[in-house]
Structure formats: C-alpha cells, structure tokens
Amino acid sequence: MKNNILNIKYPIIQAPMNWVTNAELVAAVSNAGGMGILGTNAGQSEVVNDPRAVADRMRQEIRKTKELTSNSFGINILTPPEGMNLDSSKFTKAILKSAFEEKIHYFAVVGTAHKETFDVIKQYGGVIIFRPLTPSIEQAQLAEQLGADVIVATGHDEGGILPNDERGTFTVVGDILDAVSIPVFAAGGINDKRTADAAFSLGASGIYVGTRFLVATESPVAKNIKDLIVESASEDTVMVSGNQRAISTNRAKYFSNSFVKSHDTSAVNQMISKDGGLRKSMLMGNANEGVITVNNGISSIKGKSAVSEIIEELLK
Numbered sequence: 001m002k003n004n005i006l007n008i009k010y011p012i013i014q015a016p017m018n019w020v021t022n023a024e025l026v027a028a029v030s031n032a033g034g035m036g037i038l039g040t041n042a043g044q045s046e047v048v049n050d051p052r053a054v055a056d057r058m059r060q061e062i063r064k065t066k067e068l069t070s071n072s073f074g075i076n077i078l079t080p081p082e083g084m085n086l087d088s089s090k091f092t093k094a095i096l097k098s099a100f101e102e103k104i105h106y107f108a109v110v111g112t113a114h115k116e117t118f119d120v121i122k123q124y125g126g127v128i129i130f131r132p133l134t135p136s137i138e139q140a141q142l143a144e145q146l147g148a149d150v151i152v153a154t155g156h157d158e159g160g161i162l163p164n165d166e167r168g169t170f171t172v173v174g175d176i177l178d179a180v181s182i183p184v185f186a187a188g189g190i191n192d193k194r195t196a197d198a199a200f201s202l203g204a205s206g207i208y209v210g211t212r213f214l215v216a217t218e219s220p221v222a223k224n225i226k227d228l229i230v231e232s233a234s235e236d237t238v239m240v241s242g243n244q245r246a247i248s249t250n251r252a253k254y255f256s257n258s259f260v261k262s263h264d265t266s267a268v269n270q271m272i273s274k275d276g277g278l279r280k281s282m283l284m285g286n287a288n289e290g291v292i293t294v295n296n297g298i299s300s301i302k303g304k305s306a307v308s309e310i311i312e313e314l315l316k
C-alpha cells in the first residue's frame with residue numbers, strides 16, 4: 001500500500017460494529033498486525049442519551065485500548081445527515097472532541113463525504129478511512145478531493161446497515177478502484193481466504209472485515225450467539241427491513257413479515273431498535289430480542305478462533 005499510511009503490518013482493518021468492537025477486540029486486531037477500530041458504544045452494555053456521557057465512555061475505552069496495545073487503532077465517526085452541520089450531530093461532535101484530546105490518529109468515517117467533518121479531522125492531522133454508506137463514484141471522488149486517505153468500497157453482501165442499492169462487493173470494488181487514486185479497501189462478505197483473495201484479485205489494497213470477527217475469542221458477542229453464527233448457513237439469513245439482514249430467528253422472521261406488509265424500512269428499523277437492536281441479542285445473548293446482523297456469507301465461518309488466527313487464515 002502506498003506509504004503504508006495506516007502503519008499496519010497486514011492490510012486488514014477490523015470494521016467498527018455497534019456495541020461489539022470494544023478495547024479487547026480492537027487491541028487484539030492491532031496487536032496481530034491489522035488495524036482495530038472502536039465502534040459506537042464500545043465496551044458498554046447500557047444505553048445513555050447524553051452526548052457528553054457517550055463521549056466520556058469513548059474516552060475511557062480509548063484509554064483502555066491504549067493500555068492493551070501500542071499499535072495503530074482508530075475510532076468510528078458517523079457523519080451528520082445530508083444537509084446538516086456538525087453542530088446538529090451532538091454525538092459525533094462530542095466523540096470527535098474526546099478523540100482529539102486522546103490523540104487518536106485514525107478515523108473510520110462512515111456516511112457521506114461531509115466537508116465540515118473531513119475539514120475538522122484534516123485540520124487536526126487525522127487519517128481518514130472513508131466508507132460511504134452507499135458506495136458511489138461521486139461520493140468516492142468527492143471524498144478523495146476532501147482529503148480521504150483510504151476509501152472502503154462496501155458491497156451489499158456486508159453485515160450491519162446495508163447500502164441503499166444491491167450491488168455486490170465484486171461490482172462495487174472495481175467501480176470505486178477505477179474512480180480514485182487513493183488506496184481502496186474491500187468490504188462485504190469477506191470471511192475466509194477465498195473471499196480475501198478475491199478482493200485482492202479485484203485490485204483492493206486491503207480488506208475491511210466485520211462479521212468474521214464477531215466470533216473471535218476476544219469478541220464480547222455472547223457465547224450462544226457466536227455458536228449460532230458458526231452453526232448457521234448463508235441460507236439461514238433473512239432481510240428484516242430494506243437495509244438490514246439478520247439470522248432468521250423467530251424474532252427476525254417477525255420483523256421480516258412486518259417489512260413484507262409495510263415496505264417501510266424506517267418504521268421496521270425503529271421497531272428493531274426499540275426491541276433492543278444488537279445489544280439485547282448479540283451482546284446479551286437474548287436470541288429472541290432484537291436482531292443478529294451478519295453478512296450473507298456466513299456458511300464459510302466454520303469455527304471460533306483467536307483474532308490472530310483469523311487474520312492469519314484470511315491473509316496466509
């Protein structure tokens with residue numbers, strides 16, 4: 001990779017995942033030669049609604065991560081909604097302030113190529129790993145102009161909140177690579193050596209991996225949920241709304257049926273979030289509350305192992 005701007009031994013970024021990418025997981029990835037990224041609610045199990053409290057929790061998790069690794073790691077920053085400024089996104093603003101004070105250098109900025117957010121991070125001297133939520137050539141080129149250092153091209157294969165169109169990783173990575181001259185990392189459905197090799201064959205400089213790390217020994221995901229992910233096949237997933245895929249538990253089927261009836265993604269997503277989202281299911285292990293969101297390639301996740309073994313398996 002050009003200049004190894006990320007200062008990592010292996011070209012792999014662990015994708016931030018709400019509630020489940022805490023200090024232990026992030027430090028394990030960074031210690032193994034990749035880059036760990038702290039996600040929102042990292043290290044927590046309770047919901048708080050005060051931006052200052054959220055930022056303070058993030059500060060503590062950053063400090064904890066620093067105690068566990070001296071290698072590069074980053075944090076997740078969600079950009080304000082289109083047309084809004086940073087002042088309107090109180091959580092993002094407060095988390096950025098904590099991150100700057102704690103001297104975080106790497107920012108996994110996710111959303112849209114938001115000029116004010118990019119400017120603030122660049123003026124501070126941070127490195128921007130930008131993942132457009134819906135990857136487009138326009139967003140990638142705009143991000144490059146605004147100073148992004150790395151672009152993540154995400155296919156609809158991924159876990160989490162999905163892009164607004166259904167183009168898969170194969171299509172998206174090539175399109176974005178042809179559009180920009182900064183390094184492109186591939187995301188979406190990369191769970192094993194075969195899919196990692198495919199991403200590199202497409203020309204990606206690195207891989208950005210979420211779902212595969214859910215079952216890592218160091219991940220805080222509940223044991224019964226890790227087992228369920230390992231035992232489930234790709235066919236055992238269901239779209240629970242227009243932009244979320246989950247393992248087809250009874251609760252997930254209920255949401256899926258609600259979506260079939262209403263076709264209202266935001267209404268169903270609100271139901272899911274009220275029901276406990278990922279926190280109740282993935283973190284606390286209540287498989288019938290909330291959803292277990294994963295990518296569409298989970299057949300290839302065949303066992304739980306340490307982060308270092310997962311990285312070795314992906315990149316050997």
Ligand SMILES: Cc1cc2nc3c(=O)[nH]c(=O)nc-3n(C[C@H](O)[C@H](O)[C@H](O)COP(=O)(O)O)c2cc1C
Binds near residue numbers: 018019208
């Ligand atoms: C359980 C789960 C939670 C996620 N939460 C977030 C999040 O809070 N912020 C974010 O930017 N992306 C989130 N994502 C998306 C990931 O950062 C990443 O784009 C995705 O996991 C990559 O695809 P893969 O799951 O196929 O490896 C989440 C993904 C999963 C599976």
